[in-house]
Amino acid sequence: MNASNTDFVLAVENLTVSFDGFKAVDDLTLYVDEGEIRVIIGPNGAGKTTVLDLICGRTRSTQGSIRFRNRELTKMSESAIVQSGVGRKFQTPSVYTDLTIFENLEISYPRGRNVFGSLFFKRDETVIRKCEEVAEMILLKDQLHESAGLLSHGQKQWLEIGMLLIQDPELLMLDEPVAGMSVTERQETAKLLRRISENRSVIVIEHDMQFVAEIADKVTVLHQGKILTEGAIDKVKNDPKVIEVYLGH
């Protein structure tokens, strides 16, 4: 049986990308389950960000396949990948600081995204409800009509997650979501990701091992573009190979 036609939300198989002969991702195979939080860890330059870039279509693969709900993504445009249900958050928050939290969420609502959508965009009950629902999830309901510029760094990260959630992605990818956050914000983010994964899968790149232990269903350790090991956090953090190339440093 071809392993690609499975119940996995995401099936990455034999994925390779070469930059001038250098394989940043090298024959990578990984599968992500429904409702799973997968954390990718590994030393600098291991290829973690490149894997997310490949999945969201920002970087084109040299070889291999990426199937999301059994649809091949490697030939699709970035926007088609977003529309198929893959959301990606980059490291630096990019919220509109001169708009309110509500407005930030509203402009991210799928109908408002293209030229025609925004021309005919009407603020109806559905949109308002959805913005409120997402604001509650990201702990910003009480500040809904305040300026996003007043939010802390951590809250801006949550708002950006909310701007993705409003599009209802089935797979959400986050690059170092707790970088620069306070301890309390980290704990809240862990709870937030748990709530988010109740009805979608999440891939997170993270260095903070305490946070990884709190959220990960499964950890994939990348090293030189390949999987060094994969499994539950306890297995991974005690693996001598992982200690040697990553945790011991």
Ligand SMILES: Nc1ncnc2c1ncn2[C@@H]1O[C@H](COP(=O)(O)OP(=O)(O)OP(=O)(O)O)[C@@H](O)[C@H]1O
């Ligand atoms: N567009 C590109 N052109 C050339 N080399 C690239 C490109 N993108 C990434 N690389 C190289 O691929 C390797 C993997 O980079 P990547 O950013 O994916 O690593 P990472 O594991 O995310 O590291 P970090 O933890 O530092 O963010 C690095 O050596 C990087 O310089």
